[in-house]
Structure formats: structure tokens, C-alpha cells
Amino acid sequence: MSTSSELLTVEPLDLQFPFELKKQISCSLYLTNKTDNNVAFKVKTTNPKKYCVRPNTGVVLPRSTCEVLVTMQAQKEAPSDMQCKDKFLLQGVIASPGVTAKEVTPEMFSKEAGHLVEETKLKVTYVAPPRPPSPVHEGSEEGSSPRASVSDNGHGSDFSFQRFSVDKGEPQENTSEARALITKLTEEKQSAMQLNNRLQRELDQLRRESKKSQSGGIPFMYVLLVGLIGLILGYIMKRT
Numbered sequence: 001m002s003t004s005s006e007l008l009t010v011e012p013l014d015l016q017f018p019f020e021l022k023k024q025i026s027c028s029l030y031l032t033n034k035t036d037n038n039v040a041f042k043v044k045t046t047n048p049k050k051y052c053v054r055p056n057t058g059v060v061l062p063r064s065t066c067e068v069l070v071t072m073q074a075q076k077e078a079p080s081d082m083q084c085k086d087k088f089l090l091q092g093v094i095a096s097p098g099v100t101a102k103e104v105t106p107e108m109f110s111k112e113a114g115h116l117v118e119e120t121k122l123k124v125t126y127v128a129p130p131r132p133p134s135p136v137h138e139g140s141e142e143g144s145s146p147r148a149s150v151s152d153n154g155h156g157s158d159f160s161f162q163r164f165s166v167d168k169g170e171p172q173e174n175t176s177e178a179r180a181l182i183t184k185l186t187e188e189k190q191s192a193m194q195l196n197n198r199l200q201r202e203l204d205q206l207r208r209e210s211k212k213s214q215s216g217g218i219p220f221m222y223v224l225l226v227g228l229i230g231l232i233l234g235y236i237m238k239r240t
Contacts, residue, residue, distance in 0.1 A: 007039050008032065008060065008092045010120045015070055015088065019126040022074045029068040029122075031090070033060040040095040040104045043068060047086045058101040060092075079126070088122035192232060199229050 009032040017025045033039045039060045043053045052071045060066045070088070091109045093116065109117050203225050 005034075005092075005118055005120065007035060007094065007118045008041065008090070008120070009034060010090055010122070013120070013122055014125050015122055016125045016127050017072050017084075018129040019075070019078060019082065020129050021078060022076065024071055024074050026069055026071045029070055029090075030065055031060050031068060031092075032065045033062055035094070036062045038062065038095040038097060038099055039092050040099065040108055041066075041093075042091045042104070042106075042109050043070075044089040044091070045086065046088075049073075050086065055101065057104045059095055059099055059104060082126045084124040084126050086124040088124070090120040090122060092118040092120075196229065196232060199225060199232070203229070 011030045011032070015027045015029065017027055019025070029043075031041055041058055041060060043056045045051050045053070050073055052073065054069050054071070056068075058066060058068075093108055095104070095108065107113060108115060111117055206225065
């Protein structure tokens, strides 16, 4: 909110301070010169010990804007009704060309001396300080999804929980399949080893019988069994 005048436009008219105990709080005041002349200003307050105004006097150049910083000193107690009765008064007067801020004097704002002084009244309002964001709990109870408590419309929570459950179940299924495959391979290996042992015994028997043979030749069954054993051993090596 601002006010329109012949010399200066003041914004805002309501100085709002987010009140916090034991903390300095600042508020900016903007003065805009509407004329083609230099305008000297002065800021007064009903409670000068409570506020620090920088600068409290100065010059606004033609068609330009000046910022004034009003700082409320740290307060030890808060008013019961959070109402503030402090007031500010901004005075403006046309100054001579080339005048500087150091050359501004209290006599320039004296109405008794015939100076045309423009005045704007400002009030002070306490507002509640901004609330910090609510903390987000990263965990949840009884094994639910950590993202279940973060949801915009209520549906996101259920979806996150379901997806978490599916992801959690997949490793168990893969483990069961792997175990079944290992068991099957183990059984096949044992069967192959039993068959190999039986064939080995038969081969030993054929060897003994061949030694007794006078012809000294190798029987056809002996050759066949040797080839069969080789095939079985090759099959076992590939499976394991």
C-alpha cells in the first residue's frame, strides 16, 4: 500500500515486522520523488529507542527512489495482544539544487519558518513469523514403506507400499528357483555317478574275463562300454 502526494510517494504505509523475541527485525521503506526538484526527507518515530532508521534524513533526487531501512531492536517481551501503538512520521520538503544529505538540517522542516512541509503518517504492525516446514518422517512402523507417509492425494501412499512389497518378494522367488535347480542337478549328478560306478564294475569284470581269453583280443562289448562311459562323463561335466 502506498500514498500519493505532491512530492514523495511512500510505500508501504504499514510497516510490518515478523515479531520474534530477542531478534532484530528490519523493514524497508521506499520513497519515490515525483518532481523535477531535489526533495529532502526526515523520518520521525514515537519510540526512537526501539527503532533504528538508516538513513533518517536524506535527499531523493528528481524522478528517483530511495530506500530507508527501519530496524526494530530485539525485544525481550511480546505484547499480550500482539498490537503495536508505535507510529512513524515522514516529512518531505523541496530542497535547493545540489544539496546533499549532509546538508539537510532540522530547520528545513520547520513550518514556523514558512517551509511547505509534506507529511505522511505510518503505522507499525506485528505479524506472525513464517513457520518452518513440517519434518518428514523417513521411516514408518511395522514394515510399511518409507514413502508411505509422503502423499499428495492419498493414492500415492498405497502405490508406494504395493511396489515396495513386490520388489521385496522378487528376490525370494528367484532364490527358491535357484535352490530347486541346484537340487535337481545334484540328484542327476548322483544318478550319473551311480551309473558310472556300475559301468566301472562291469568294465573291471570284462577286463578280468579278457585276461583269461587266449586270443588276447579286446572284446567288442569292452570297446562299447568305454565309449559309453566317455559320453556319460562328458554329459556330467556339462551339467555341473
